[in-house]
Amino acid sequence: MIYLENIGRYFLMLKSVFSKMTKWSMLRNLIFKEIDDLIIGSMGIVCFISFFVGGVVAIQTALNINNPLIPKYLVGFATRQSVILEFAPTFISIIMAGKVGSFITSSIGTMRVTEQIDALEVMGVNSLNYLVFPKIVALSLYPFVITIAMFLGILGGWLASIYGGFSTSADFIQGLQIEFIPFHVTYAFIKTFLFSFVLATIPSFYGYYMKGGALEVGKASTTSFVWTSVVIILINYLITQLLLT
Amino acid sequence: MIEVKNIKKSFDGVEILKGISTTFEKGKTNLIIGQSGSGKTVFLKSLLGLFTPEEGAIIFDGRDYNSLSTKEKRELRTEIGMVFQGSALFDSMTVSENVMFPLRMFANQPLSEMQDRVDFVLKRVDLIDAHHKFPAETSGGMQKRVAIARAIVMNPKYLFCDEPNSGLDPKTAIVIDNLIQEITDEYNITTVVNTHDMNSVMEIGEKIVFLKNGVKAWEGTNKEIFKTDNKAVTDFVYSSDLFKKVREVYLKELEEES
Ligand SMILES: Nc1ncnc2c1ncn2[C@@H]1O[C@H](COP(=O)(O)OP(=O)(O)O)[C@@H](O)[C@H]1O
Ligand SMILES: [Mg+2]
Numbered sequence: 235m236i237y238l239e240n241i242g243r244y245f246l247m248l249k250s251v252f253s254k255m256t257k258w259s260m261l262r263n264l265i266f267k268e269i270d271d272l273i274i275g276s277m278g279i280v281c282f283i284s285f286f287v288g289g290v291v292a293i294q295t296a297l298n299i300n301n302p303l304i305p306k307y308l309v310g311f312a313t314r315q316s317v318i319l320e321f322a323p324t325f326i327s328i329i330m331a332g333k334v335g336s337f338i339t340s341s342i343g344t345m346r347v348t349e350q351i352d353a354l355e356v357m358g359v360n361s362l363n364y365l366v367f368p369k370i371v372a373l374s375l376y377p378f379v380i381t382i383a384m385f386l387g388i389l390g391g392w393l394a395s396i397y398g399g400f401s402t403s404a405d406f407i408q409g410l411q412i413e414f415i416p417f418h419v420t421y422a423f424i425k426t427f428l429f430s431f432v433l434a435t436i437p438s439f440y441g442y443y444m445k446g447g448a449l450e451v452g453k454a455s456t457t458s459f460v461w462t463s464v465v466i467i468l469i470n471y472l473i474t475q476l477l478l479t
Numbered sequence: 480m481i482e483v484k485n486i487k488k489s490f491d492g493v494e495i496l497k498g499i500s501t502t503f504e505k506g507k508t509n510l511i512i513g514q515s516g517s518g519k520t521v522f523l524k525s526l527l528g529l530f531t532p533e534e535g536a537i538i539f540d541g542r543d544y545n546s547l548s549t550k551e552k553r554e555l556r557t558e559i560g561m562v563f564q565g566s567a568l569f570d571s572m573t574v575s576e577n578v579m580f581p582l583r584m585f586a587n588q589p590l591s592e593m594q595d596r597v598d599f600v601l602k603r604v605d606l607i608d609a610h611h612k613f614p615a616e617t618s619g620g621m622q623k624r625v626a627i628a629r630a631i632v633m634n635p636k637y638l639f640c641d642e643p644n645s646g647l648d649p650k651t652a653i654v655i656d657n658l659i660q661e662i663t664d665e666y667n668i669t670t671v672v673n674t675h676d677m678n679s680v681m682e683i684g685e686k687i688v689f690l691k692n693g694v695k696a697w698e699g700t701n702k703e704i705f706k707t708d709n710k711a712v713t714d715f716v717y718s719s720d721l722f723k724k725v726r727e728v729y730l731k732e733l734e735e736e737s
Contacts, residue, residue, distance in 0.1 A: 260584060267571075350568075350569055350570075353561065356559060357557070359584060
């Protein structure tokens with residue numbers, strides 16, 4: 235019951251987010267600030283994780299190939315497929331649900347408990363538009379983050395294969411190019427785009443509608459992480475079912 | 480003037496405001512007093528439209544809030560200034576950005592005019608060299624002043640303050656109380672202040688509404704509050720020995736005068 239109620243409230247929230255726009259001169263500054271906090275601020279961790287996990291994917295694949303009949307280029311092929319299809323779009327988004335999501339929930343939640351949201355409303359500002367809309371716009375740049383994650387993941391795999399002696403550069407690159415289906419990239423970016431919307435709105439929902447004090451802000455961040463991840467995983471499943479089968 | 484008619488508000492089936500009616504007059508500092516948890520904040524937020532009462536009407540100089548269109552409500556909001564209990568300053572903005580915020584949102588003025596207005600109101604609340612500080616870098620008393628400055632920057636017709644001197648030392652508390660009263664006089668606005676501080680009642684209570692368990696248990700002026708024998712009021716107001724003595728002295732003076 236409570237789930238249904240929350241889903242209903244979530245969609246009502248979206249409706250308010252897109253109504254009564256804040257003055258553009260104010261909105262512009264907010265969007266730049268959010269890009270800085272949400273996108274630029276996440277680059278470091280995303281690059282770090284992508285590079286090393288890409289390397290691990292390559293090593294694991296190489297270690298599991300014992301059969302001499304399996305072509306050598308498979309390491310590159312498997313790295314490309316797993317990084318582009320799942321690792322970059324989905325795995326990184328779960329990391330972002332932790333990093334960006336809890337930041338969004340706790341910052342909006344703090345504004346709620348310290349009555350800053352009430353202050354906005356009393357002034358006649360549409361607080362949902364003011365707080366959430368710039369986050370949605372900023373996170374629409376999220377596909378660029380994922381592009382970088384894809385690139386670094388594959389780079390990590392390539393370097394790990396060569397320096398670990400699991401594959402030659404030529405074999406790896408052959409693997410990267412073989413049976414390349416452009417639609418897989420499209421599929422990955424459709425997912426990413428949906429995830430970016432989820433990453434902006436679900437954490438905002440849990441921050442905006444929270445009640446209580448500082449302790450509850452912490453709890454709301456945790457709940458928000460759980461539900462953002464769950465929704466990302468479900469959307470991932472649905473999109474995969476719809477687009478790839 | 481604000482007329483409040485039979486306001487009722489519940490949360491999860493629990494009635495917090497049980498039908499409150501009163502009027503708040505223009506140019507006066509109207510106080511709402513009552514114990515912690517008596518519903519003062521809920522009452523104030525219901526007046527502001529932050530909570531929607533289930534029943535009753537709130538009439539701002541003839542404009543019934545409920546019958547206004549969304550656009551008219553928004554216009555009315557720009558005539559309202561509010562000082563929240565915890566000041567509710569935007570912590571990502573400096574003091575002067577906080578005060579300028581409503582202007583940037585709603586006033587179509589050149590930046591220099593806005594800057595002048597901000598300087599003017601900050602000076603009015605006796606803050607001169609805090610412009611570039613962030614709220615976290617200022618004291619509680621300064622935050623209250625900034626909150627007052629932000630509330631009056633748009634020249635409001637109505638000013639609401641939720642426990643403006645809670646958490647302040649007695650001296651600063653009186654300064655803030657007096658500031659609110661001066662501003663009310665100066666700009667002839669309708670001011671409504673929540674408080675549980677008896678000092679405020681003595682100092683600035685031109686009209687006092689006493690809330691108890693979600694009903695209006697008494698109303699009157701700060702002169703009358705000494706004379707009333709309403710049990711609920713005397714229990715609350717004279718709960719400290721100091722105020723019992725103050726009352727005795729005051730009543731004796733009155734007797735001698737007459
Ligand atoms: N948003 C809310 N949801 C549920 N109950 C609330 C809410 N706000 C206030 N209350 C309840 O209303 C009562 C009055 O609270 P309040 O108006 O804050 O008292 P005070 O007179 O101290 O300002 C309290 O019992 C409080 O628990
Ligand atoms: Mg209160």
